[in-house]
Amino acid sequence: MTEAATFEEGRLGRLAVVRIRPNEDLVTAVETACREHGLTHAVVRSAVGSLVDAVLEAGEKVIQVPGPGIEILTLAGEVRPDASGAPQAELRGTIADGKAQVYGGCFRRDANPICITLELVLQEWLPA
Amino acid sequence: MRTLVQPGAPLQPRRLLEWAAPASDLRVTLAGGQDLLRGLVAALAAKDVAHAGVQVVAAEIARMAYLTGAEDPSGQRVATYGPPTWLEGPVTLLGANGILGPGPDGDTLLHCHAVVVDAEGRLHGGHLPPGDCLLGAGGAVALVTPLREAAFAASFDSETNYPLFQPTRISI
Numbered sequence: 001m002t003e004a005a006t007f008e009e010g011r012l013g014r015l016a017v018v019r020i021r022p023n024e025d026l027v028t029a030v031e032t033a034c035r036e037h038g039l040t041h042a043v044v045r046s047a048v049g050s051l052v053d054a055v056l057e058a059g060e061k062v063i064q065v066p067g068p069g070i071e072i073l074t075l076a077g078e079v080r081p082d083a084s085g086a087p088q089a090e091l092r093g094t095i096a097d098g099k100a101q102v103y104g105g106c107f108r109r110d111a112n113p114i115c116i117t118l119e120l121v122l123q124e125w126l127p128a
Numbered sequence: 129m130r131t132l133v134q135p136g137a138p139l140q141p142r143r144l145l146e147w148a149a150p151a152s153d154l155r156v157t158l159a160g161g162q163d164l165l166r167g168l169v170a171a172l173a174a175k176d177v178a179h180a181g182v183q184v185v186a187a188e189i190a191r192m193a194y195l196t197g198a199e200d201p202s203g204q205r206v207a208t209y210g211p212p213t214w215l216e217g218p219v220t221l222l223g224a225n226g227i228l229g230p231g232p233d234g235d236t237l238l239h240c241h242a243v244v245v246d247a248e249g250r251l252h253g254g255h256l257p258p259g260d261c262l263l264g265a266g267g268a269v270a271l272v273t274p275l276r277e278a279a280f281a282a283s284f285d286s287e288t289n290y291p292l293f294q295p296t297r298i299s300i
Contacts, residue, residue, distance in 0.1 A: 015148040015181075017278045017295040022206070022288060023131035024142050033143040045273050046181030046225045048239050050197055050207065052132055068132060069197020069207030073243040073253040074223040094223065094243045094253060100196045100213055102243060102251040113129050115197070115207050119227045119239065119280060119293045121181035121273060123150070 009128040016042065020118040026051065027089050027109045030120070034079050034087035041125040044091070047075035049118030054095050056105030063103050068115050071096045079122065132206045136286040146278035146295040154272040160188070164261040164268055165226075165238045172228065172272060178236050179279030179298060180272045182226035188266030189219040189244065194254035205289050215252060217264055219244050224256070228272075229280035232291035237282060239293060276300050 016039060020029045034042065049072045054065040077091035094104040154175065158167045164187055172180065193212035200208040224242035231237030243253035277300070280293035 012150065014150055015273065015275060015278075017146045017148050017275060017280060019144040019280075019293065019295050021139060021142045021144075022134050023138075025129060029143055033145050036143065037145050037147075046183055046227060048225055048227050048241050052206075053130055067197065067207070068199060069209075071197055071241050071254050073241045074225055096196050096243075096253040098196055098198050098210060100194075100252060100254060102253045111129055113131050115132070116205075116288050116290060117285075117292050121227070121275070123273070 010126050013124040013126045015045070016122040016124070018120040018122060020114050020120065022116060023113050025110050026107050026112040026114060026118065027091055030079065030089040030091065031087050039079065039122070039124055040081045040085065040087050041127060042079040042122040043125055044075055044077050045121040045123050047072060047118060047120045050115040051095065052113040052115045055108040055111035056103055057108050058105040063105055065095060065097050065103055067097065069098055070115065073102070134206055134287045135204060135289045139287045144295045146297060148275040148278040151274045151276050154274065156270045156272055158263060158268040160263045160265040160267045162263055163259055164263055165240055165256060165258045167263065168270060169228070169236050169238050173236060177272065177274045178228065178230065179275040179300065180228040181275065182228055182238065182240070183271045184221060184224035184226065184242065185269050185271055187221035187268035188264040189221060190217040190262045190264040192219055192262065193260040194242070194252060194256055196254040209255060212257065212260065213252065215246050217247065219246050227280050227293055229293055230282060232282045
């Protein structure tokens with residue numbers, strides 16, 4: 001039986017000041033940056049950037065948005081360790097395309113190449 | 129996944145990360161009648177904060193412009209901004225993320241993207257140019273995470289042919 005709620009006590013720690021260069025995939029680049037610096041638990045505090053093209057997931061729906069120059073408007077999410085202990089990023093947010101259409105969803109892995117840059121502030125979560 | 133050929137040679141490393149020391153966050157309330165970005169930069173400067181991550185959590189906007197991406201017809205860059213889209217208020221901000229740091233000319237720059245809803249309920253969003261987001265009577269609220277020991281500072285990026293924020297060690 002699943003608990004109705006579970007808690008993880010902890011506190012927020014150091015801040016990671018991150019930049020991802022062009023053509024790197026958003027989700028896997030965040031995970032790789034975390035792995036390279038020993039960061040397994042983190043939350044997104046702020047992010048500004050752009051994508052070549054975007055693929056978002058909302059439930060069963062897959063939203064494909066052609067670019068280039070798709071603006072990431074808001075980004076939220078977490079990095080948590082997977083079963084093997086490797087950092088796994090789950091990122092969601094809103095984007096705007098060149099026609100100023102706004103879309104939202106979860107960013108699909110290996111489908112969201114950075115266009116010009118991603119500026120990202122992560123804060124580590126230190127479980128008690 | 130489509131990738132684009134940038135005007136300059138790829139730079140290494142592909143992912144840059146610098147550790148900043150945690151500091152107390154600041155919740156900032158801005159009064160109406162001022163520009164959102166310039167008002168935030170000035171308010172934080174008065175608190176000696178020139179490097180930060182910013183979340184704008186609420187804003188009532190009287191008039192604003194935003195920019196979205198476009199292909200660069202000159203071919204000098206893979207993408208640029210199209211002409212501004214102007215919105216007359218009341219416009220309600222739904223979310224915005226920003227990075228505060230020294231810009232290419234040394235002046236403090238707040239690089240900010242926002243998603244908003246207009247008076248007819250239509251969604252809009254894009255890059256906010258400084259000076260073009262006049263707050264209405266409701267003002268704005270932002271949560272600011274000051275960065276110490278490391279932060280973003282703009283410098284010319286030869287790969288993209290843009291001045292861009294780069295993670296940098298700082299002596300604060």
